[in-house]
Each structure stands twice: as C-alpha cells, then as structure tokens.
Amino acid sequence: MIATESLSKRFPRVTALDRLSLDIGPGVTGLVGANGAGKSTLIKILLGLSPATEGRAAVLGLDVATKGAEIRERVGYMPEHDCLPPDVSATEFVVHMARMSGLPPTAARERTADTLRHVGLYEERYRPIGGYSTGMKQRVKLAQALVHDPRLVLLDEPTNGLDPVGRDEMLGLIRRVHTDFGISVLVTSHLLGELERTCDHVVVIDGGTLLRSSSTTDFTQTTTTLAVEVTDSDTHPDGTAALRAALVAAGLQLHERTEDGLPGAGHILLLEATGDETYDIVRDAVADLGIGLVRMEQRRHHIAEVFRPEAARTMEAQAT
Ligand SMILES: Nc1ncnc2c1ncn2[C@@H]1O[C@H](COP(=O)(O)OP(=O)(O)OP(=O)(O)O)[C@@H](O)[C@H]1O
Numbered sequence: 001m002i003a004t005e006s007l008s009k010r011f012p013r014v015t016a017l018d019r020l021s022l023d024i025g026p027g028v029t030g031l032v033g034a035n036g037a038g039k040s041t042l043i044k045i046l047l048g049l050s051p052a053t054e055g056r057a058a059v060l061g062l063d064v065a066t067k068g069a070e071i072r073e074r075v076g077y078m079p080e081h082d083c084l085p086p087d088v089s090a091t092e093f094v095v096h097m098a099r100m101s102g103l104p105p106t107a108a109r110e111r112t113a114d115t116l117r118h119v120g121l122y123e124e125r126y127r128p129i130g131g132y133s134t135g136m137k138q139r140v141k142l143a144q145a146l147v148h149d150p151r152l153v154l155l156d157e158p159t160n161g162l163d164p165v166g167r168d169e170m171l172g173l174i175r176r177v178h179t180d181f182g183i184s185v186l187v188t189s190h191l192l193g194e195l196e197r198t199c200d201h202v203v204v205i206d207g208g209t210l211l212r213s214s215s216t217t218d219f220t221q222t223t224t225t226l227a228v229e230v231t232d233s234d235t236h237p238d239g240t241a242a243l244r245a246a247l248v249a250a251g252l253q254l255h256e257r258t259e260d261g262l263p264g265a266g267h268i269l270l271l272e273a274t275g276d277e278t279y280d281i282v283r284d285a286v287a288d289l290g291i292g293l294v295r296m297e298q299r300r301h302h303i304a305e306v307f308r309p310e311a312a313r314t315m316e317a318q319a320t
Helices: 039-046 068-074 090-100 105-118 134-146 164-181 192-198 239-249 276-289 309-319
Strands: 002-010 015-024 028-032 054-059 075-078 152-155 184-189 201-206 209-215 222-230 254-260 267-272 293-300
Touching: 002 039, 015 039, 015 054, 015 201, 015 209, 028 164, 028 192, 039 054, 039 184, 068 075, 075 134, 090 105, 090 134, 105 134, 105 164, 134 152, 134 164, 164 184, 164 192, 184 192, 222 239, 222 276, 239 254, 239 267, 239 276, 267 276, 276 293
Parallel strands: 028 184, 028 201, 075 152, 152 184
Antiparallel strands: 002 015, 002 054, 201 209, 222 267, 222 293, 254 267
C-alpha cells in the first residue's frame, strides 16, 4: 500500500523525516510517535501535498512526486486540525467533498447519506457544523475521507480532543472501516495503548527515524511475568503482603516492584512464572490464606518498550 525509501524532509531548522524506509501492507496500520516525530509531515508527503527533500515514496504503486492527483483520487485523508466550515451542515459539506472527488450529484448524495450513517451521524447531519461537539466534528472529517470509496485512508490523530468514551467509539469506527468496507487504514496517534488495541501492524517513529515496524502481536507477545491481584480479609488486612510472604516461602521469584490495582483494592504482585506449576502454587497459597483472587494474568509486552526511556516518558506525559 505504502512504500518509502530513504525518505527525508528537512526544514531550515529541523529535520522532520530522516532517511525513513517503510513498507506498509493492507489492513489497519498505526503510525505512532511523540508530538513532532514527523507523522503529519509523512502523511503530507504521501498525499503529494509536500515534496520530500530526498528519497522516494509510492502510495498504491503511484510515485508521490509525480502522481499526487491520482493518489488523492484513490486515498482519503482526515487532517489533524479543525478545518470544517461552521456555517454548512455535515450533509452539505460531505456532498461537496464527494462532488470534488468526481462523483455525480445523485451518487454523491447517496454516498453521503450512507457514510454519515456509518460514522453515526443521523438527524444532526442537517444542522450547521459550527454547533457540533468535537466528537461529531471528528466523525464528519472521517466521513469526508471515506465518501469517495477510497482504497486507503490516512487518518491524522483522529482521536485528538476526544474523551475516553469518544476515543473508544472512534477506534471502533476505524476498525470497521477496514472490516466492513475492506479499506486499508494508516492512523497516527501519540497514544500507544490506542494503537495496540486497534491496529494489525504498528510503525514507531521518533525524531523522523524508524524505531520499529512489526505486527501488533509481535510487539505485544506474552512475557513470563505473572500479575497477581488479591483482596484483603479480616485475618489478612494486607492480603498482598501476606501473599508475597507465602510465595517467597514457596520459592517463587517476586519482583520488588508492585503495581496499583483497582481503585480501593490493594497492589498487584509481579512474579516470574517458571512453568504451569507456578499457577498452582499461587492458587494454593491464595486458598490457604483464605483471601480472594482478583486476577492472575500473563503480562504482555507494550509498544512503549521500543522507545528510548525519555521518549516513552514524554509520550506517557502527553497521554495523560
Ligand atoms: N512547515 C514547517 N516548517 C518548519 N518546520 C516544520 C514544518 N512542519 C513541521 N515542522 C517540524 O517538523 C517536525 C515534525 O512535525 P510533524 O508535524 O510532522 O510532527 P507530528 O509527529 O505530526 O507531531 P504533531 O502530532 O505534533 O503534529 C516538528 O519539529 C515540526 O516543528
């Protein structure tokens, strides 16, 4: 779908992309990086809207340097920033965008109705966009990217400005763009967790260079670390401490560090599983203490681990 070869973009004071080579296939691909990592710059080059300083890129086999118009006919684009006209309705705007993409008037109206329904805009689609919530505006931006039935959509930070529920809804919609219509998706975000849940493949960039590109399952393979959370009881007012002592006595290797459990609950113990018997030891220890087992799960790697520690910290800070 997308291939870049040693792609660079240098501005007078900053190198936004630095010899980036990528090969992105069909499906839902996440492009993740902190603010300023070069995500929007890459998208603009892929659409043929901004020339690269060096290197090459092709989208759907079309060279971005010479075939920008053909690429934009076949690719939908959802820009990051608010760019919607406030005085027209979603229907008027999306019909206009469909006409600009070359659809005849009747087809443009039909596709607009279908697409707005798909993104979850119903009666409100006849009201001026100026009165919409951020979530509704994001849906209009997504609809205009889909209305001409592209083969690929490039979505720049589609969950920006949304609350957690709005984010989940938008991520669900993005997943369905692929499952329901077979349209491939490149979606950018600075929130790692979002892409872990939504994408088949994740590309991580930092300072305009590629840190890693692999399938989400490769990123999030299970580890040998077990996370165990228990309740307290009258006999054991600190259930976590009691379990730690029991597991150490049973010869298990526990991490010094604990994690916070559910609000109001205790901490989560982390320990190294050496085999299936580790699970039995934990189960028996919990039963002997007479406390409740809230969870026992194998930990997975997180995409954040591929970042340098300081980059990961910046991203975590941006995420909160
Ligand atoms: N037109 C421009 N002129 C000069 N510098 C630019 C220009 N556009 C982007 N940059 C710089 O290039 C770098 C990459 O910017 P880019 O917008 O691609 O990052 P991003 O990963 O999309 O982050 P964000 O989510 O904040 O937009 C940044 O340092 C930015 O300041």
